[in-house]
Amino acid sequence: MGVFPRELTVNYRLVLWNIDLTLLDVAKVARGAYAEAFAAVVGRPLVQLPQMAGQTEPEIFFDALGRNGVSLRADGESERLLAPFGAEYATRLAVRRDQLTTQGTLLAGATEALQALAGIGGVVQSVLTGSSRPNAALKLRAFGLDRYLDPDIGGFGSDVYPKGTQIMRSLDLAKEKYRVPLTTADVVYVADSIRDVAAAKVARVRCVGVASGRSTSAELRDAGADPVLDDLTSTTRVVAAITQ
Numbered sequence: 541m542g543v544f545p546r547e548l549t550v551n552y553r554l555v556l557w558n559i560d561l562t563l564l565d566v567a568k569v570a571r572g573a574y575a576e577a578f579a580a581v582v583g584r585p586l587v588q589l590p591q592m593a594g595q596t597e598p599e600i601f602f603d604a605l606g607r608n609g610v611s612l613r614a615d616g617e618s619e620r621l622l623a624p625f626g627a628e629y630a631t632r633l634a635v636r637r638d639q640l641t642t643q644g645t646l647l648a649g650a651t652e653a654l655q656a657l658a659g660i661g662g663v664v665q666s667v668l669t670g671s672s673r674p675n676a677a678l679k680l681r682a683f684g685l686d687r688y689l690d691p692d693i694g695g696f697g698s699d700v701y702p703k704g705t706q707i708m709r710s711l712d713l714a715k716e717k718y719r720v721p722l723t724t725a726d727v728v729y730v731a732d733s734i735r736d737v738a739a740a741k742v743a744r745v746r747c748v749g750v751a752s753g754r755s756t757s758a759e760l761r762d763a764g765a766d767p768v769l770d771d772l773t774s775t776t777r778v779v780a781a782i783t784q
C-alpha cells in the first residue's frame with residue numbers, strides 16, 4: 541500500500557482512488573443486491589433506478605426513494621430507513637461476493653497502476669468512494685486490490701462528510717498516521733465522474749480524470765480534471781499523470 545521513507549528528498553504523495561467505474565465495474569451485481577434490499581426495507585419494488593455516478597450511498601438511497609414514489613417527509617421517516625437499508629444492502633451484496641468476479645469486471649490496467657504506484661517511495665494510496673466501508677472492502681478484496689490501499693485513511697459513503705470534506709479528512713489522517721509533511725498540493729484524486737472533479741475542487745486538490753465511467757473525456761476536462769485519461773491501460777501514462 542506504500543511506505544513513506546524518511547529521506548528529505550522524497551516527494552510525498554497521497555493518491556485517493558474512486559472505486560466503481562474507475563477501478564472496477566460490478567454494477568450488474570450491485571443493482572440486484574440494491575433492488576432486493578430496497579424492497580425488503582422500504583416495502584415496495586425498485587421500479588426506477590437512481591442516479592449513481594459520483595454519488596454516495598446515502599445520496600443514492602434518497603434519490604431512489606423519490607424516484608420510486610416514497611415521500612421524503614420532514615418527520616425524519618426517510619432518514620430512519622437509511623441505516624437499516626445500508627445494513628441490508630451490505631448483507632445482500634456480501635451474499636453475491638462470488639458474482640462480483642464472475643459477473644463484474646476489473647478494469648484493464650487497474651491492478652498494474654496500483655502496483656506501480658505502491659512501488660514508488662513516498663506514495664501512499666487509499667480510496668475515496670461513495671460505497672460504504674464494508675461494501676468498498678468487499679469489492680476491493682474480490683479483485684485483490686485491497687493489498688495496495690490503506691483503508692484507515694480513506695473516505696467512504698458511510699461517513700457523514702461530503703466528498704470534498706472527506707478528501708481533507710483523508711489528508712489529515714495520512715499526515716497523522718505517516719507523520720510526513722503532506723499538503724493539498726500533494727493529494728491526487730483519481731476518478732471518473734464530474735461530481736468527483738467538483739469534490740476535488742472543493743478540497744483544492746488535483747483530480748486525474750479517467751473516462752471509464754458515465755462522464756466523457758470532454759466533460760471531465762471541462763469540469764477541471766487535469767489530465768484526463770481514456771482508461772488505465774497504460775501504466776506509464778497513469779503513473780506520470782499522478783506523479784507529475
